Amino acid sequence: MQRKFAVCYNTDMPKLVDHSERKSHIAEATWRVILKEGMKGATVRKIAQEAGVSLGALRHYFTTQHELLAFAMKLVSDRANARIRDVMALGLPPKELVTRVLMELLPLDENSMAEMEVWFAFVFHHKYAGEDYGGLNDGIYPGIVNLLGHLKKEGLLREELDMDIEAERLYALLDGLALHALLEPKRLDRERILRVLHSHMDSICRE
């Protein structure tokens, strides 16, 4: 693994600092602050405190709060993508493969629940601040189109389905489940989410 190193001159002795590792450390601190304080409490000052770095050091990595939040969000997406690549490498049969990939987009454990919470907070923060964040634009919709295309190519989808509308329906189902699990985690637990997902997969696949 290739890492980028840089020399910092802001202490008595020059130090070799692993920038990409420090950036990840700061992004993780950002998530913890967002989850504790909400997006409106995610100030650069609080994040520096949580990460245990000086405000000056934080500004070395992120010049604005927007840059910092965008970076934290990108890490959410990078992590999900890494998990999905791992699933793809398992060599599963098509229907199981698609189901397992979709599971990575749902809040089924503590980690993915936290990611979902950050994602919703980020999206609504920008929505209600009236800022343009480029729509959802998280690549999930085209990803779902591809997954359904894979099932069709393998001859597993029911013949009569309108692929375009099925992708939209599955996309809405996933984010609706994620939203309800976030707001009502007791009622809609992991087992119940999986029952709905499996039931939907069975309904679109041939017997």
Added chain:
Amino acid sequence: MQRKFAVCYNTDMPKLVDHSERKSHIAEATWRVILKEGMKGATVRKIAQEAGVSLGALRHYFTTQHELLAFAMKLVSDRANARIRDVMALGLPPKELVTRVLMELLPLDENSMAEMEVWFAFVFHHKYAGEDYGGLNDGIYPGIVNLLGHLKKEGLLREELDMDIEAERLYALLDGLALHALLEPKRLDRERILRVLHSHMDSICRE
């Protein structure tokens, strides 16, 4: 229609004031402020200004901002319920009746889009403020259970369906569509939302 009147003594001359009408007027002003400024901008002061009433007069109706927002939210729900009652009174065949009721829960025009925006802002405001707002608790989930029960009683649902999971699936689909329509109104327009809804209804009903 019965209305409640009260005498106010805070001006030179006693006045007959229609309280329920004034409350609605203030709630509508609240919605406009939320849509313009986001929930964090929906202060009692700004709402008084938007409604064209004094801060003192506003506090006569709502002593805290929380009370005011809860009242505005209740109006959203009352309006949706009134529309649903109108649909129920049309004497439609069961499948059309259920579809039309579900349509009232989706952002298909400017008014219902605004209601949805207020609803999401309210829910996320409380979620990220860490306040207890009693979950979603908007009566939509039990309503969907009833609608599916109606279709089953009429012998219109496919035999093999698990009613409990079907209600959860439809509930998630509706709120997922609402969420995506709110965030990506250009991609997911009225026509596309309706195509997904009709396709889902066809998939759960017998031929």
